[in-house]
């Protein structure tokens with residue numbers, strides 16, 4: 040049992056409360072910050088409808104209540120309406136996380152009927168030129184606008200998501216105004232997190248400290264204005280942790296609340312954990328319960344017995360769990376290390392170097408590596 | 422507030438979760454675990470009953486708890502500020 044290093048001295052974890060069902064890696068867009076794995080094009084064997092039904096049922100029995108259908112673009116799955124209906128029947132609160140491409144008014148209504156609770160539409164910018172340049176698609180923006188309106192009219196709560204980076208961070212005012220006009224309830228202004236394609240493209244995506252400070256001032260001014268007007272629209276600004284001195288409490292702790300199931304059935308403690316040199320179990324071979332409680336992969340970083348210094352003797356380890364394992368791996372080559380975002384990490388200089396690079400970066404958008412099957416195959420070979 | 426009728430904000434769902442042994446409020450990408458009294462108050466909200474009727478119903482349900490009007494109104498005010506409910 041102690042092979043996992045943690046199951047002996049740690050109490051049994053609580054159940055997974057959130058399930059992220061990545062239905063597919065297929066997507067018509069090519070965002071250069073996509074969090075999908077670089078070699079996504081190698082995944083061809085997607086779980087079938089019945090297998091997803093079983094995953095939904097087992098996770099729900101354990102206690103999962105929030106469910107996200109994402110991808111890739113979940114709309115490319117023809118069985119999406121059936122999956123939504125089953126999720127509703129089981130009692131999930133069901134979120135559809137979509138680029139809006141492939142959505143139609145008929146589908147918006149059909150999903151509502153099936154019991155979908157919420158549709159989150161993601162945008163790349165506040166204007167068509169920049170939006171479509173980032174998305175790598177010519178008519179994405181128009182489509183997204185029309186669908187955001189349809190989602191609102193169908194009575195769903197509206198969450199709009201903008202992924203923020205150095206090429207659109209100057210648009211904060213326009214983005215927020217657009218969201219108000221569309222009647223959004225929640226607006227996520229999510230600065231790229233540097234995993235997957237975004238890590239590959241970090242230099243070309245990461246905003247400078249000045250850009251970030253200007254954007255924060257603007258967001259705060261809008262928050263005050265909205266509060267004074269009694270508006271219920273909530274602005275959630277996720278800043279890049281590369282500008283912090285302490286890491287985020289990633290996923291609220293490894294294997295503590297979140298369960299991701301990838302398109303091929305691989306179960307992960309977070310959607311980016313696939314990059315780690317750990318063998319993760321598949322829902323094709325094991326029940327969700329045995330995956331969650333018993334698999335070495337999910338027990339690998341539970342508790343704190345695995346921690347090396349400086350985390351081991353740090354009095355903040357209960358607060359941030361040593362940060363993000365994927366970030367430690369990407370930046371230091373060893374996933375056990377403290378997240379280098381931390382000022383106490385001996386590798387913190389790598390984060391400082393990225394900040395300096397962001398101050399001087401000049402590469403235009405067109406030079407980024409776009410997320411598409413051709414580029415993905417290059418990574419798969421390497 | 423007494424004559425106003427509270428209802429859940431669209432997109433918010435209230436339900437009992439056996440695994441957590443608690444009522445929860447679910448909303449886009451979020452979940453709040455409610456304590457017993459918050460759960461009892463939200464359970465009494467049906468979009469029809471006024472605040473006064475909810476107070477009367479809960480006082481009848483928990484006769485040993487004494488007068489509940491202040492606690493209920495405080496909670497509803499707080500829930501409205503958090504935009505969980507709409508009071509009209």
Ligand code: SF4
Nearest residue numbers: 066068070073111138
């Ligand atoms: S980030 Fe862009 S490319 Fe990646 S799945 Fe989402 S819409 Fe598709």
Ligand code: SF4
Nearest residue numbers: 350353355356361381
């Ligand atoms: S040393 Fe480790 S536990 Fe302490 S603050 Fe840094 S990352 Fe967190």
